Amino acid sequence: MKARRLALLAEGRFTPLDAKTAVGMLRYRPQQVVAVVDSTSAGRTAEACVGVGGAIPVVADLEAASARGADSLMIGVAPQGGGLPEEWRRMVREAITRGWDVLSGLHVFLADDPEFAALAERHGARLIDARRPPATRPVAARRAAALDACVVLTVGSDCNVGKMTAALELVRGLEARGTRAAFVATGQTGIFITDHGVAIDAVVSDFAAGVIEQHVVDAARDADVVVVEGQGALHHPGYSGVALALLHGACPSAMVLCHVAGRERLRKPGAPPSDEDSQPEIRPLSDLVRVYESAASWVSPGTVVAVALNTHGLDDATARHAIQSAARETGLPATDPIRFGAGLLVDAIEAHRASRGGRRATVR
Amino acid sequence: MKARRLALLAEGRFTPLDAKTAVGMLRYRPQQVVAVVDSTSAGRTAEACVGVGGAIPVVADLEAASARGADSLMIGVAPQGGGLPEEWRRMVREAITRGWDVLSGLHVFLADDPEFAALAERHGARLIDARRPPATRPVAARRAAALDACVVLTVGSDCNVGKMTAALELVRGLEARGTRAAFVATGQTGIFITDHGVAIDAVVSDFAAGVIEQHVVDAARDADVVVVEGQGALHHPGYSGVALALLHGACPSAMVLCHVAGRERLRKPGAPPSDEDSQPEIRPLSDLVRVYESAASWVSPGTVVAVALNTHGLDDATARHAIQSAARETGLPATDPIRFGAGLLVDAIEAHRASRGGRRATVR
Numbered sequence: 001m002k003a004r005r006l007a008l009l010a011e012g013r014f015t016p017l018d019a020k021t022a023v024g025m026l027r028y029r030p031q032q033v034v035a036v037v038d039s040t041s042a043g044r045t046a047e048a049c050v051g052v053g054g055a056i057p058v059v060a061d062l063e064a065a066s067a068r069g070a071d072s073l074m075i076g077v078a079p080q081g082g083g084l085p086e087e088w089r090r091m092v093r094e095a096i097t098r099g100w101d102v103l104s105g106l107h108v109f110l111a112d113d114p115e116f117a118a119l120a121e122r123h124g125a126r127l128i129d130a131r132r133p134p135a136t137r138p139v140a141a142r143r144a145a146a147l148d149a150c151v152v153l154t155v156g157s158d159c160n161v162g163k164m165t166a167a168l169e170l171v172r173g174l175e176a177r178g179t180r181a182a183f184v185a186t187g188q189t190g191i192f193i194t195d196h197g198v199a200i201d202a203v204v205s206d207f208a209a210g211v212i213e214q215h216v217v218d219a220a221r222d223a224d225v226v227v228v229e230g231q232g233a234l235h236h237p238g239y240s241g242v243a244l245a246l247l248h249g250a251c252p253s254a255m256v257l258c259h260v261a262g263r264e265r266l267r268k269p270g271a272p273p274s275d276e277d278s279q280p281e282i283r284p285l286s287d288l289v290r291v292y293e294s295a296a297s298w299v300s301p302g303t304v305v306a307v308a309l310n311t312h313g314l315d316d317a318t319a320r321h322a323i324q325s326a327a328r329e330t331g332l333p334a335t336d337p338i339r340f341g342a343g344l345l346v347d348a349i350e351a352h353r354a355s356r357g358g359r360r361a362t363v364r
Numbered sequence: 365m366k367a368r369r370l371a372l373l374a375e376g377r378f379t380p381l382d383a384k385t386a387v388g389m390l391r392y393r394p395q396q397v398v399a400v401v402d403s404t405s406a407g408r409t410a411e412a413c414v415g416v417g418g419a420i421p422v423v424a425d426l427e428a429a430s431a432r433g434a435d436s437l438m439i440g441v442a443p444q445g446g447g448l449p450e451e452w453r454r455m456v457r458e459a460i461t462r463g464w465d466v467l468s469g470l471h472v473f474l475a476d477d478p479e480f481a482a483l484a485e486r487h488g489a490r491l492i493d494a495r496r497p498p499a500t501r502p503v504a505a506r507r508a509a510a511l512d513a514c515v516v517l518t519v520g521s522d523c524n525v526g527k528m529t530a531a532l533e534l535v536r537g538l539e540a541r542g543t544r545a546a547f548v549a550t551g552q553t554g555i556f557i558t559d560h561g562v563a564i565d566a567v568v569s570d571f572a573a574g575v576i577e578q579h580v581v582d583a584a585r586d587a588d589v590v591v592v593e594g595q596g597a598l599h600h601p602g603y604s605g606v607a608l609a610l611l612h613g614a615c616p617s618a619m620v621l622c623h624v625a626g627r628e629r630l631r632k633p634g635a636p637p638s639d640e641d642s643q644p645e646i647r648p649l650s651d652l653v654r655v656y657e658s659a660a661s662w663v664s665p666g667t668v669v670a671v672a673l674n675t676h677g678l679d680d681a682t683a684r685h686a687i688q689s690a691a692r693e694t695g696l697p698a699t700d701p702i703r704f705g706a707g708l709l710v711d712a713i714e715a716h717r718a719s720r721g722g723r724r725a726t727v728r
Contacts, residue, residue, distance in 0.1 A: 234608075299599060
């Protein structure tokens with residue numbers, strides 16, 4: 001991404017669970033963010049609202065963001081269904097009129113909206129749709145299983161549990177130890193953070209696995225470990241197809257299982273927790289390990305080697321207790337990579353690579 | 365579909381495995397077909413080439429099809445990747461110039477091709493793309509699991525094993541016994557045959573399950589059994605995501621496992637059998653039963669109740685032997701619904717409905 005001065009649009013929804021894209025940018029690209037727009041939290045800091053972003057201010061409108069020097073607007077949330085809420089159209093219109101570029105990860109493409117397109121043309125603004133799929137139509141064929149690089153996929157107990165964050169922290173941790181690691185972004189936030197990747201959920205379903213395979217094969221050219229950002233969950237009624245396409249396109253030899261401590265049911269995006277009693281239950285972590293390993297084995301064997309537990313909102317003692325429970329239940333190393341660092345995850349991947357290298361040598 | 369006089373384009377590929385769409389139309393809508401276009405088989409009958417279609421002639425070009433009274437061209441094959449082979453563009457162009465409508469199930473939409481669109485406009489021809497996805501963006505949420513109607517899904521050991529045919533024969537068999545049955549087409553051939561449905565493989569992957577759920581819920585309004593055409597296979601590297609989205613969108617309580625007798629490896633579309641030694645092996649049928657039931661259970665329990673074995677090309681004695689083996693291996697009723705009729709499949713579904721009704725009554 002060119003150096004930008006971003007205003008992140010999160011109107012009425014600037015919370016850690018609803019504003020995934022905004023929170024991701026604040027955590028990994030804060031130097032590009034000058035303000036968050038949410039009139040319901042205006043006057044507070046990003047840190048106070050979502051736990052990251054330090055003193056970056058939350059402001060009421062684009063005028064206030066402009067006063068902070070903003071030159072681009074990024075849609076900071078990804079509503080289920082992927083459409084643009086009517087009340088936000090006004091703000092997008094205003095940003096374009098100011099000549100700002102607008103960056104979006106919505107399923108509905110801004111550049112395909114005749115009104116926005118005409119306005120952007122007139123004001124010299126660019127409309128950047130991160131979710132627009134590639135024009136290619138590759139069909140996956142287990143090519144990623146034949147790579148020398150170790151492919152790692154973060155998998156989850158639900159949407160929105162920290163699969164992208166675990167993957168990014170793992171890459172950072174591996175690089176800190178001198179391992180050549182690459183990150184494959186598969187969702188809009190990851191793409192905004194790393195400036196490449198593909199939003200798998202926006203790819204036509206026949207080619208979802210094939211597009212991922214291509215990205216993994218490309219990433220493996222310059223890396224010994226390719227860490228692929230997971231999406232959805234195999235037992236999620238809406239998104240299981242995306243999760244399986246990703247698993248069979250990437251052919252990971254190692255997986256990291258991600259979960260939010262205490263979450264017992266699939267979360268309905270945008271709904272308050274009280275609304276979730278009718279949502280499907282999340283299976284025990286040890287079941288999930290079996291489910292992911294079994295589904296991987298249909299195409300190429302893969303092992304869950306660690307658990308990344310999102311303990312956001314818990315105190316340290318409770319977090320430690322939750323992590324110990326997860327480790328005991330699964331028999332796997334477990335940690336919260338944000339709270340306690342990714343060291344344990346890196347250890348698990350390096351141990352997996354060592355054992356894999358050994359197995360390969362034996363097989364030869 | 366309006367009454368048409370179709371020429372089916374299958375140039376150079378008019379075989380049972382390559383010309384799925386043509387064969388499906390010849391089997392279920394022969395009254396709409398006046399000729400098949402394949403210069404390499406011209407002079408023969410459809411029946412002689414693919415075993416269905418009776419005396420419908422194979423002709424060398426559109427001129428000859430026109431002499432038979434053709435007024436529309438249907439693309440009769442679905443090449444992997446879904447593009448339009450360059451050599452066929454000429455024929456599509458010619459059909460449009462003749463003022464014929466052109467019906468296509470390719471991933472590349474004819475109506476989006478500027479040359480074809482302009483030509484069609486000039487000659488009053490319509491370009492009908494059966495694979496164009498709906499504009500809606502529904503996310504599946506297990507709604508199909510709550511229906512009173514019994515939902516049946518045909519699942520497979522591979523692509524192109526007879527899932528659509530088994531589903532259509534099952535619907536016909538149920539209706540013949542007086543059961544109100546509906547068919548949900550999920551691929552281009554099924555859509556051409558029944559004039560409705562959705563090509564799930566062309567839907568953006570986030571909404572693939574949701575679109576199917578909507579179709580199943582709609583179909584259940586006027587049916588006691590909804591039979592959904594399966595796609596792909598859960599262990600197919602390229603198409604497993606489509607298969608799982610379909611399974612979790614439709615939430616079938618019963619599944620029929622479809623397989624081609626003697627096929628041992630996943631078939632590479634378009635490749636000769638000799639090319640297939642490097643293709644992944646197909647698991648034993650009993651394993652596949654476990655795989656499908658296990659994957660269904662992640663969202664909503666479903667049972668494989670019968671096996672539909674495609675014995676095309678075998679003599680009757682060998683076919684009977686293959687069917688007996690499949691039945692013994694799985695412990696399930698098995699038949700080839702084309703060769704021996706769908707009676708056994710209908711019996712299996714009716715038995716399933718009876719036991720399900722009983723269970724429901726008990727639970728209440």
